[in-house]
Amino acid sequence: MDNLVQTKPMPRLFPLSGKAIDRRCTPVNGGARFSLRLPAASISTASAALGVELAVPVNRASAANGRTALRLGPDEWLLLLSEAEAVPVAAVLEARLTDGRYSLADISHRQTGVVLEGTAVTDILNGGCPLDFDLAAFPVGMATRTIFCKAEAVLWRQSEGRFHLEVWRSFAPYVWNLLAIVSREYAV
Amino acid sequence: MKLLPPRSPIKGSQEMLLIPCPYCGNRPEIEFAYGGEAHVVRAAAPRTVDDTAWTEFLYFRKNPRGDHAERWRHAYGCGRFFNVKRNTYTDQIEASYRIGETLP
Numbered sequence: 001m002d003n004l005v006q007t008k009p010m011p012r013l014f015p016l017s018g019k020a021i022d023r024r025c026t027p028v029n030g031g032a033r034f035s036l037r038l039p040a041a042s043i044s045t046a047s048a049a050l051g052v053e054l055a056v057p058v059n060r061a062s063a064a065n066g067r068t069a070l071r072l073g074p075d076e077w078l079l080l081l082s083e084a085e086a087v088p089v090a091a092v093l094e095a096r097l098t099d100g101r102y103s104l105a106d107i108s109h110r111q112t113g114v115v116l117e118g119t120a121v122t123d124i125l126n127g128g129c130p131l132d133f134d135l136a137a138f139p140v141g142m143a144t145r146t147i148f149c150k151a152e153a154v155l156w157r158q159s160e161g162r163f164h165l166e167v168w169r170s171f172a173p174y175v176w177n178l179l180a181i182v183s184r185e186y187a188v
Numbered sequence: 189m190k191l192l193p194p195r196s197p198i199k200g201s202q203e204m205l206l207i208p209c210p211y212c213g214n215r216p217e218i219e220f221a222y223g224g225e226a227h228v229v230r231a232a233a234p235r236t237v238d239d240t241a242w243t244e245f246l247y248f249r250k251n252p253r254g255d256h257a258e259r260w261r262h263a264y265g266c267g268r269f270f271n272v273k274r275n276t277y278t279d280q281i282e283a284s285y286r287i288g289e290t291l292p
Contacts, residue, residue, distance in 0.1 A: 058211050058266060073266030074211055130204065130216035144212065147219055147264040 025179065028113035028164065032086035034079040036069075036093075037103040049096035050079070050089065061143040061156050070143035070156055078143075078154060078166070083108075111154075113166045116179075121161050127182030128175075129153070135160065151175050208284045211266045223259030225249045226271040227291070253277050257291050260284075 038046055038054070047054040051065045054077055061070045067089075068080040081089060086106065093104055116124065122133035128149040131138060143156035143164075151171035156164040167175045205217040230245065231237045237245070250256065256276045261269045273283040273291060283292045 073268060076267065130218055145265055145267070152264055 026115050028115060030083050031113075032081045032083050032106065032108045033111055033166075034081065034086075034089070035103075035105045035107050036077040036079055037075055038077070039075065039101055042097055042099070042102060045096055046093060046102070049092050059142055059144045061141050070154065072143070072145050072154065110168055111166050112169045112172050113164055115158075116163045116165055117161055119161055121163055124179060124182050125155070125163065128178050129155070131155070148175055149178055205279065207260060207272065207281060209262045209265060209268070210270050210284050210286050211268055212262060215262065215265055219262060219264040221261045221263040223261050223269060226257040226259045255282070
């Protein structure tokens with residue numbers, strides 16, 4: 001496990017940084033991301049080990065102790081942690097889930113995130129994403145994988161007008177340009 | 189029951205096709221990938237199956253005009269495969285159910 005985890009924070013390349021001059025679009029700097037797959041029997045053990053409740057409904061986020069878990073599917077979570085916690089978390093899970101029936105993949109360098117804010121944020125997102133962002137259909141605390149034009153994306157609604165958007169790093173310039181084009185219409 | 193005719197693709201429609209994922213609820217069709225006919229079972233011991241039955245399994249599908257049980261994958265969502273009962277003529281979806289469950 002240890003050889004899979006970077007022991008030192010690497011300098012991170014953010015395609016969005018430097019371009020994100022808009023106050024409503026800010027890159028999420030730093031942070032570690034993990035993809036966690038678990039069988040149902042291990043959810044409570046893993047929740048206790050991580051300090052985050054994993055047994056939330058599918059497509060919901062849960063946060064505690066500065067750690068966030070987005071439940072993307074019945075057996076899949078996206079963990080958002082600080083970089084310093086990446087190594088301890090992997091070790092803790094390995095120690096607690098003794099049957100080894102889980103998968104923890106470090107995807108910190110695969111993805112990059114932006115936080116989108118503003119009153120027109122749902123309209124701008126709808127420029128590339130077909131989901132219904134009405135509060136009844138996409139309440140605060142909902143997090144799901146979806147599609148933004150042609151890019152796979154993870155969307156997490158942190159408040160009514162604030163979204164955390166995670167995309168694969170290689171898709172980020174594409175998504176950013178599309179967001180900028182759509183934003184022009186709303187004079188962001 | 190009288191079947192409604194499908195919408196004309198020429199006139200265009202403002203509505204989008206929503207597919208009910210058993211895990212995520214109604215989602216737009218663009219998030220899904222089609223997985224072909226459902227409940228096509230591979231023989232446990234393929235070497236004991238004769239050529240006709242094997243050809244049936246590999247290449248022959250029902251392709252009905254009407255109710256059809258088919259697999260879908262929520263590719264840009266939870267990523268799970270599931271089954272859908274869809275009318276291929278009207279495009280109406282009657283039920284969706286998880287893999288391993290029987291057609292309702």
